[in-house]
Amino acid sequence: MVVVRTPQRRDRSVKQVITIGLDLAKHVFQVHGADAEGSPVFNRKLRRSEVLRFFEKLPACLVGMEACGSAHYWAREIAALGHEVRLIPPAYVKPFVKRGKTDAADAEAISEAVTRKTMRFVPIKTAEQQAAAMVLKTPRSSSAAANAIGQRVARASGRIGDHRHRRPGKG
Structure with missing residues (x-):
């Protein structure tokens, strides 16, 4: 007897997001969400005015950002919504960038780097x-x-x- 398994479609809803990499910029931020296995769930752009509303809708998750002047502000705001926020020195994110220096590639690299057990983080000011x-x-x-x-x-x-x-x- 041969058992044929039909592939089950996994619902990749926002509720499955465990880790988020947030690449900060002047006007438009790039957000990369990954599930428990590290598989991409979404990769999208957000305007500055949309960021807090976006994180309000998410269940508590791990959010990583490159450490810079505005990262401390965003880390405080996102942490106030119940998320665990970690800041990573930019030099420690660079080895995780798989393709060209784009906002989407940076957000994905941040998402991967923030989950590393040996990663060093910058304290949020x-x-x-x-x-x-x-x-x-x-x-x-x-x-x-x-x-x-x-x-x-x-x-x-x-x-x-x-x-x-x-x-x-x-x-």
Whole structure:
């Protein structure tokens, strides 16, 4: 007797999503959802205004993002909806990109990287920690900019560079 099994279609609904990779951008974010086996469930784009509504509809899952300035904000917002959020340094995501550098490929790589047991994650900063870091960096960056402008002015006026330094009295 031969038993013929008919392939069962699996319902790949949003409820089966276990892991999400979120690639952040200026206006449009790429979202890659994977099930428990790591198989893709969806890969779509979301406008900035749609992100929180999208995550509100999902059951709690693991969300990975590349660590950057805005990632801390989004991590706090998505975690407040009940999801577990992890930030990954961009250098640690790069080895998981399988094809060209596109938003979809990055989101898929983030989704895969966030599930690794040996992956190192960046702690999510509070709004206060981000503000303090910005205050600490501002004087350094503004003084560096002022120094750069001063050097450009000095070069343009012939005071430094071009080996045109003249000694007083030697015309």
